[in-house]
Amino acid sequence: MSKENLEYISKEFMKRHISIADIAYEVFKSQIDYVENLKISDANIAVSKVLSKTEVQNALMVAINLDNLANKNMLDGPLQEAVHSDKGTFGIDEVIALSTSGLYGSIATTNYGYLDKIKPGIIGRLNDLQRETGFVTTFLDDMVAAIISSAEGKIAHNTEESDTVYVEMMVKR
Amino acid sequence: MSKENLEYISKEFMKRHISIADIAYEVFKSQIDYVENLKISDANIAVSKVLSKTEVQNALMVAINLDNLANKNMLDGPLQEAVHSDKGTFGIDEVIALSTSGLYGSIATTNYGYLDKIKPGIIGRLNDLQRETGFVTTFLDDMVAAIISSAEGKIAHNTEESDTVYVEMMVKR
Amino acid sequence: MSKENLEYISKEFMKRHISIADIAYEVFKSQIDYVENLKISDANIAVSKVLSKTEVQNALMVAINLDNLANKNMLDGPLQEAVHSDKGTFGIDEVIALSTSGLYGSIATTNYGYLDKIKPGIIGRLNDLQRETGFVTTFLDDMVAAIISSAEGKIAHNTEESDTVYVEMMVKR
Amino acid sequence: MSKENLEYISKEFMKRHISIADIAYEVFKSQIDYVENLKISDANIAVSKVLSKTEVQNALMVAINLDNLANKNMLDGPLQEAVHSDKGTFGIDEVIALSTSGLYGSIATTNYGYLDKIKPGIIGRLNDLQRETGFVTTFLDDMVAAIISSAEGKIAHNTEESDTVYVEMMVKR
Numbered sequence: 001m002s003k004e005n006l007e008y009i010s011k012e013f014m015k016r017h018i019s020i021a022d023i024a025y026e027v028f029k030s031q032i033d034y035v036e037n038l039k040i041s042d043a044n045i046a047v048s049k050v051l052s053k054t055e056v057q058n059a060l061m062v063a064i065n066l067d068n069l070a071n072k073n074m075l076d077g078p079l080q081e082a083v084h085s086d087k088g089t090f091g092i093d094e095v096i097a098l099s100t101s102g103l104y105g106s107i108a109t110t111n112y113g114y115l116d117k118i119k120p121g122i123i124g125r126l127n128d129l130q131r132e133t134g135f136v137t138t139f140l141d142d143m144v145a146a147i148i149s150s151a152e153g154k155i156a157h158n159t160e161e162s163d164t165v166y167v168e169m170m171v172k173r
Numbered sequence: 174m175s176k177e178n179l180e181y182i183s184k185e186f187m188k189r190h191i192s193i194a195d196i197a198y199e200v201f202k203s204q205i206d207y208v209e210n211l212k213i214s215d216a217n218i219a220v221s222k223v224l225s226k227t228e229v230q231n232a233l234m235v236a237i238n239l240d241n242l243a244n245k246n247m248l249d250g251p252l253q254e255a256v257h258s259d260k261g262t263f264g265i266d267e268v269i270a271l272s273t274s275g276l277y278g279s280i281a282t283t284n285y286g287y288l289d290k291i292k293p294g295i296i297g298r299l300n301d302l303q304r305e306t307g308f309v310t311t312f313l314d315d316m317v318a319a320i321i322s323s324a325e326g327k328i329a330h331n332t333e334e335s336d337t338v339y340v341e342m343m344v345k346r
Numbered sequence: 347m348s349k350e351n352l353e354y355i356s357k358e359f360m361k362r363h364i365s366i367a368d369i370a371y372e373v374f375k376s377q378i379d380y381v382e383n384l385k386i387s388d389a390n391i392a393v394s395k396v397l398s399k400t401e402v403q404n405a406l407m408v409a410i411n412l413d414n415l416a417n418k419n420m421l422d423g424p425l426q427e428a429v430h431s432d433k434g435t436f437g438i439d440e441v442i443a444l445s446t447s448g449l450y451g452s453i454a455t456t457n458y459g460y461l462d463k464i465k466p467g468i469i470g471r472l473n474d475l476q477r478e479t480g481f482v483t484t485f486l487d488d489m490v491a492a493i494i495s496s497a498e499g500k501i502a503h504n505t506e507e508s509d510t511v512y513v514e515m516m517v518k519r
Numbered sequence: 520m521s522k523e524n525l526e527y528i529s530k531e532f533m534k535r536h537i538s539i540a541d542i543a544y545e546v547f548k549s550q551i552d553y554v555e556n557l558k559i560s561d562a563n564i565a566v567s568k569v570l571s572k573t574e575v576q577n578a579l580m581v582a583i584n585l586d587n588l589a590n591k592n593m594l595d596g597p598l599q600e601a602v603h604s605d606k607g608t609f610g611i612d613e614v615i616a617l618s619t620s621g622l623y624g625s626i627a628t629t630n631y632g633y634l635d636k637i638k639p640g641i642i643g644r645l646n647d648l649q650r651e652t653g654f655v656t657t658f659l660d661d662m663v664a665a666i667i668s669s670a671e672g673k674i675a676h677n678t679e680e681s682d683t684v685y686v687e688m689m690v691k692r
Contacts, residue, residue, distance in 0.1 A: 004423070005423075005424050008423035008424055008425075034607075054435065055278045055438075058428065058436055058437055059438055061423060061424065061425040061428075062412070064423075065412075065423070065425050066408070066411075066412075068422060075411050076354075076410075076411055077411070078350045079354075079404075079407040079408065079411050082404065082407075088675075089400065089626065090404055091400075091625040092401075092404050092408050092445070092625075095405070095441065095442060095445040096438065098625060098628060098629075099279065099437075099438070099441040102275050102276075103276060103277075104276075105276060106228070106272065106610040106613035106617060107607075107608065107613070109613070109628070109632060110613055110631065110632040110635045112629065112632055113636075114633050114635075116629045116632070117629070117630075117632075118633075156607075157608060177596070177597045178596075181597055207434075227608065228610045228611075231598075231610055231611050232611055234596055234597065234601075235585070235611050237595075237596075238588075238594050238595055238598050239584075239585075241595060242584075242593075248584050249527075249583075249584055250531075250580055250584070251523045251527055251580065252527075252580040252581065252584050255580075261453075262453065262503060262573065263577055264451055264453060264573075264574045264577055264618075265577050265578055267453070267455070267456055268452050268578070268614065268615060268618040269611065269614060271452060271455060271456075272610075272611070278437055279437040279438075279444060280435065280440070282455070282459060283459040283463070284459065284463075285456065286455060286456040286457065286458055286459015286460050286462070286463075287460050287464075289456045329434075329435055330435060399676075400676055401676070448621050448622075449622060451574045451622060452618065503573055503574070
């Protein structure tokens, strides 16, 4: 049930001081150059819609669990060290994140790649947290980047999304 | 503009006797076992929503153009023969189709793989058209399978999609 | 280090009575219709090469860890129930598996979708294990299907892979 | 046949003054910080191996054909304008490029996203060509970025790719 999913995610976000406002701010900052009259509330709504998708919630819950388990040294075999050290060539953190941005098209996917390199704002803060304190954010920093890029893709497409009216026209033929 | 996109797609669908009803029928047939009280109109709506996405329309227009150009022998280099013969290992027809099903999550993507093998109903008819008459449907039969699997994914997730209300709760915190 | 990765994976495969021979047999069975003179040893080699990729090993170790943790009731929040019950719309098991088949092209990806529905041989056996005994194989049955489809894609492309000689020609120009 | 594929691609690269040396130089520049003792010849070899894959060649031939056809005003319907103007939300150029980088794992995919934004060296030159002269490179600049990111992914993984010996050990059990 998605209510439970979101309560769990919300609680884990708070533990790491991740707010939706921080996420939406990155979306706003990157899209203001492309979309005239973009408001911060548009970015908030886009982020909320991304977070309301079950597959995004599932990806987030897997990411959070793996980070928490690595934190407690509870992953088995070589995976523990790979996740704990946020090894650059590990790749599965990006795989899970790309599954979220992939839901929002190729713009979201390319934007994710850019954010993953640049690590602006909240993404960089999560990444630094791991490097400085050892608190594992291997999976979650990528998921936050994926949510930002997904909301960006949503905004980019919304400004031109087609009117369903014309499709209904086609159906009637 | 999406009105022009859909008019173009609609005209090209009619040339090949592809109707939205045929597409929706495959969706209905495959989902009736999973979703109680599913109506054929639900399948119609799901297909219409898939077709209203700009990125799906763009994929369809690329697919139709490449098929038409191969039909008129107007592709250049080894590509002409590869598309004209619907070579099994060509792969780019599936790449474009997978970009559509990818927008609807991993269920849609795996369903696409299944449909691409089994080729039920309208997909099989398009595939046979090419084998029997030489009329190229290399790209479009895959796109039709992608639209079916996307609408299936949409229906599978809709029955449990989360209420945005809870996300709004999170935003306010 | 990949030696440690493979020893871990090998040990966990044995616990579940998964042998490379079982995996290779499914590859052989599906490709014998397409590739003349295919030998069972070709299938074995293809599976071994898939398993030698670091990103495949990483995906396998994540899959095995998540299954084992769900088995011991050690996943946190709604994820425990989602993984334990192998919920059809969960989707992240397919996401991780698709990241492996994606490395072998669109043929491997579509074949994965087909295998995920049909569940032949070893895949079905792992899936039944969960339904009958409650032993969680939510992630690993998908990974085994991904390895099979990847080896299939490898064999399909190998029979026509280009000679690097011609590329070297291009480099010299 | 891949010899014909590569001759066609080579000829079209030359028309646009794209050399493998230019592509390999971008790979070298980005990987020299991560890989000790990396030589320019390593980058050349990585690019050659990427170009020797049939699915990469097929993606390139589709990209080149679509650019050439848009150049000659020969695409039909709204696609002509979308490709001719390299519209930012079109997305199918990225879809085809991502299919190439996807073959080299999630590092290649995220690197592609970065290159697509930054457009260094040869990618920027192709992009400028279109903006300044109207010569269409909508699809090909993305494919060049995909080849660069794929070679980068190849180099990143090669330095740690597992010894097949251990897999053979597993097979014998």
